[in-house]
Amino acid sequence: MTFEEAKKNLFARQDFVKKDGLARVYACLGKLGNPQLRLKTVHVTGTNGKGSVCALFEAAARAAGLKTGLFISPHLLSVTERIQLGGEPVSETCFTALFEEVLAAGPDLGFFELLTCMAFLYFEREKTDLAVIEVGIGGRWDTTNVLPKPELAVITSVDYDHKQYLGCTLPEIAAQKAGIIKEGCVCLAPILPADAMSEISKEAAEKNAQCHFFAPVFEIAARDWENNRMVLRHKKSGEEYPFGLLGEAQVINATLAWEGLEMLRGLGWPVSRAHAAAGFAAARWPGRFQAVRGGPAFGKALFVLDGAHNEEAARAFATTWKASPFAGRQAAFVVGIMADKERAGVLKLLAPLSKKFIFTRPDSPRAADPCALADELSALRPDAEVEVQQDTRAALLAASRAGTAAVLGSFYLAGSALRMLGEGGAGGK
Helix, strand or coil: CCHHHHHHHHHCCCCCCCCCCCHHHHHHHHHCCCHHHHCCEEEEECCCCHHHHHHHHHHHHHHCCCCEEEECCCCCCCHHHHEEECCEECCHHHHHHHHHHHHHHCCCCCHHHHHHHHHHHHHHHCCCCEEEEECCCCCCCCHHHHCCCCCEEEECCCCCCCHHHHCCCHHHHHHHHHHHCCCCCEEEEECCCHHHHHHHHHHHHHCCCEEEEECCCEEEEEEEHHHCEEEEEECCCCCEEEECCCCCCHHHHHHHHHHHHHHHHHCCCCCCHHHHHHHHHHCCCCCCCEEEECCHHHCCCEEEEECCCCHHHHHHHHHHHHHCHHHHCCCEEEECCECCCCHHHHHHHHHHHCCEEEECCCCCCCECCHHHHHHHHHHHCCCCEEEECCCHHHHHHHHHCCCEEEEECCHHHHHHHHHHHHHHHCCCC
16 A cells, blocks of 8 residues: 555544544554553643644653653644654654554544554554543543543633534533543643533542642743744743744743643652753644745745634634734735534624725635635725635645735644745745
8 A cells, every 4th residue: 555545545534533532542542452551641732722732742851861752733835744653743654554453453443543543553553652642622531532541631721612522611621621531640731611620620529630720820021923923921030941943822831831740750750851942942733823935936925824623722812913013014815614614703803903805715625615705804804805716736836925914714624724825945944
């Protein structure tokens, strides 16, 4: 089987529906020797921010000399990004071999189930010291929750998304996220709404687990908007740390990683504050308020890519956008959203940020009709200039004429834009 054949087979399984909880996954892993039982992990869930937190944990652990695994979703440019060893995506050859082996053991598994089993098998065979595992959806019934007790269970945020799976209230959603807490483990989360924290605390008490909630210990000291970097200042010590990600919400993500690494050190892991600082400086997480300079074909316009795909993420984007120098420019917004997302709240947050919107269709069969999105935005912002470009490249070219543009609403769209803008060596830093 070639890599392209493996990829085609894998993506054909995106619509597989779980009918029996985690039983099929356990059965497959059992045939593979239960590799998940021999992994040391940091297990991360949350409505938003979990990818950034995973990147920070992995970078710091790697800076400490540990052999790291990283399992994330979604990917931006290649599906191999989802399974990483030492900060590098698995090779296409290895990916294909893993896919064939796992498929033989679990022919009835769906897209994410196959990838999860592939990652666990790969990390166990490579004898990773620490694997950082990002939850797909929710937590309690997520495929990754076949993991035994993690070193840390991290909950990055609790907000509305995937209501059809997780519930329609914050306590219901929090209860699903808290499902990754295992007997006797250590859990950490930011300060959340009281009813969400109550559910997490309840789960922790039932599992005899430690539970810690943290207010931000960092503040933003400086920002380098076009190079996607910041400087964070520790509120107590006053020490400043270069940070390889942009965004106002990163002070929470940095806090969870910083305090989590302190907890790992308390558990005997050789991760010092210097290693944490090195990880902060080295971490990169594309597609999250990422500034990219287009090439000559795009008039060397500046594009800000953000996968903001739900209301909380759109709110975070809006906050950072307003704090940026880009907000003072006549920027065009390129927007594409999935049909299964609750887009009304996202559009309401985006509407005041620009006078020009270009709606397009992300490269996914789940993409919402851009004409319908355009109509909804026009109703919210009658004075806005609104157009539809079904083709993403055409949408980017139209936006480039403004000199500055934002591309958001879907990681599918952010990934396509990153690929197109980077062609011919014209990508941003």
